[in-house]
Amino acid sequence: MSISRNNLILYIGILIFGIAAPFLFPAFKVQLSILCVLIVLATTWNIQGGEMGYNSFGNILFYGLGMYLCASVQVGMFFPLSEWTESGGEKTFVHTPAQFFQGMAVGLIVAAVVPTIVAGLIGYSILGLRGHYFAICTLGLGVAAGEISGGIEIIGAGQGFTTPPFPDVGSLDSRGEFFYFLSFFVLVLTFIAVRGIYSTRFKLILNAIRDNEDKAEAMGIETMKYKIVGWMISAFFCGLAGGIMGGLVGYIDSTDVAFDGREMGVFMVLMAILGGKGTLWGPIIGATVFHIFKEGFWTFFLGWQYVALGVLIVVIVIYFPEGIMGWLREKYPERFGEVVDEKDRKAQVELK
Amino acid sequence: MKINKIIISFISAAVILLSTSVVSFAKVVGDKIVLGAAISLTGKYSSNGVHTQNGYNMAVDRINSMGGVKVGGKTYKFDIIYYDDESNPKRAAQLAERLISQDGVEFMLGPYSSGLTKAIAPVTEKYGVPMVEANGASRSLFTKGYKYLFAVLAPANLYLDVAIDLAVEKNNGKPVTVAMAFEQDAFSQDVRLGVLDAIKRTGSKKVIDDKLPKELNDMAATLVKVKQMKPDVLVVSGHTKGALTAIRQISEMKVDVPMLAMTHCDAAKLSKQHGKNSQYALCASQWHKTLTYKDNFFKDGMTYDADFTKEFGYAPPYQAAESSAALLVFKDAFERANSFDQKKVRDALAATNMQTFYGNIKFAEGGQNVDKPMVLFQVMCDDGGKCENKVVAPTKWASAKLIHPIPSWSQR
Known part of the structure; x- marks a missing residue:
């Protein structure tokens, strides 16, 4: 892929800002880490929902899987997992710093790889569905996973799973910094990967599937193959994001934290739509605006925040049906490299 | 690309927003x-x-x-x-x-x-x-x-183990059969652990051990089993919604069980919301006004x-x-x-x-309060249909005598 000089400046600027952020806003490290995770989720959802036209509510499955897998591996590598989670986690084992970081590293690899394989395995049957059927089916995936994991004793079942506490290294801030840079790293990785595929033929095929899947197939594109690969890419990064989030929250609950379809599962869709689905920057902007809105105003509505969220959704749907990016594109098309023929536009207006 | 300008101005706006919200309070x-x-x-x-x-x-x-x-x-x-x-x-x-x-x-x-x-x-x-x-x-x-x-x-495991002891005592010291239905959440599952300990200690037998989904709205399947198995004690725990659901469905399905032990009866305002239907329910409580x-x-x-x-x-x-x-x-x-x-x-x-x-x-070493026992109260109603929670155990605090076994629905 080629990067123009302006873009390069922009990327380096963002990178520097990203690295400096925890030191500029030391009190906001956790929120910034969560922002990174949200951006990853929105960006990867956009591969299905935006580029491919498949409104998936099932990406939360990979996020939750990643969360449980990362924590399980981190514990299971050094201690018996069943004893760790028994009776709601009564027994206490302490990870040494080396064990903690080794466990986290291996855990994150597993958290990324296994959901990818799962996506590949279930993809063939589920991606055969289209439209509403696909949406409902994936919605069921997340709900089912939550209920099933809530019954598995070895991962804590209904009692939840306390992830290993961060070891005593460095200062009080080291935990926040560790999770921030981890999530920022995953964000950068996701961005590079997604930007990479968006500049290849792969994206065009996804768009072709969105615009007319039958025609795409008739033109000789093996649509199923591309749909599955697209979903596997999303699963990879969702799993990573889940793994980090598990460690960051410190406590995994089956339906409220891991397979949190009605919060995270809906938020990722909302953020992508708010920013503008089907664009590279849309989900990133959407997630940032959403997170700032949520953190800035949410807490002042004590008990009414979901009403506020409802209002936000209504505003988005009415005033920004194409998202912030879509709105900007309509307003300033020349900035997006589009040429507008004023005469033609006026003629059309007059016709109306 | 001009779009960069938009993104850059957007980011700076975000930064300004963030930095203005850095307000710190002292404790x-x-x-x-x-x-x-x-x-x-x-x-x-x-x-x-x-x-x-x-x-x-x-x-x-x-x-x-x-x-x-x-x-x-x-x-x-x-x-x-x-x-x-x-x-x-x-x-x-x-x-x-x-x-x-x-x-x-x-x-x-x-x-x-x-x-x-x-x-x-x-x-x-x-x-x-x-x-x-x-x-x-x-x-x-x-x-x-x-x-x-x-x-x-x-701690949660002490909530309902007393109820099992009470049932065994009423059964002349002989072991009882216990049906359990607990919500899938940290608290209720801990109550379950306590009940399991009590079952083991008294040599009793668990005949049903159901896990119920969060936000408990329906436990009919468990109650059908209870009707078939006829256990001596039915233990239910699922926060406020669990208590309300249990009483609603037990009265609808006319499930007869000699002892019904629950948590969160007072938080659910059972005696007010369900009146006579909640009568005889035995509830674990951290505190009672008497x-x-x-x-x-x-x-x-x-x-x-x-x-x-x-x-x-x-x-x-x-x-x-x-x-x-x-x-x-x-x-x-x-x-x-x-x-x-x-x-x-x-x-x-x-x-x-x-x-x-x-x-x-x-406080003990671990931080739990060790100086305060749990109490059990029973919902008791007068003929006018006015219901009240009365402490029945432990005996030191009891203001009423436990009614056991619960009369069958046909006699109520």
């Missing part, structure tokens, strides 16, 4: 001691979250109006920063972090439910912020070696009950009472520590040994 501002609390005001625990908040507020008002907290010769007043955790552990952990690192809170009050307390405790522990919590009863909270966590309530504990602020249980009802328009469930007690513990600890140093306050909390209207409070 002791002027004459105020600011406590932080994440409470479930929305979501599945919202009714109990409100009980908790009302309990906190009631105690804050009372302590402030009766002279406040005296530390170092100066009088301070309590103030609480609340956030809504949406009954979600992820949100709760995030809000704890926010309270401590952004709002600068140095002392915390607990949230509602064990799951949420489990999510918050690692955060408060990391920052060395003393937290007195009143609604996280899970046993595993007290085996983690947390040094800054103090719970004014008895207990004869006393303190200087609320006097005793009956007075607390009257004052609370006057202020909030409903009788206080134990969730409110224990939440009020948490403030009394904090006040006592601040005055004994005579300092706002977190370590000193923590040590003072650990040395707590006091009586409140809610019960005696003395």
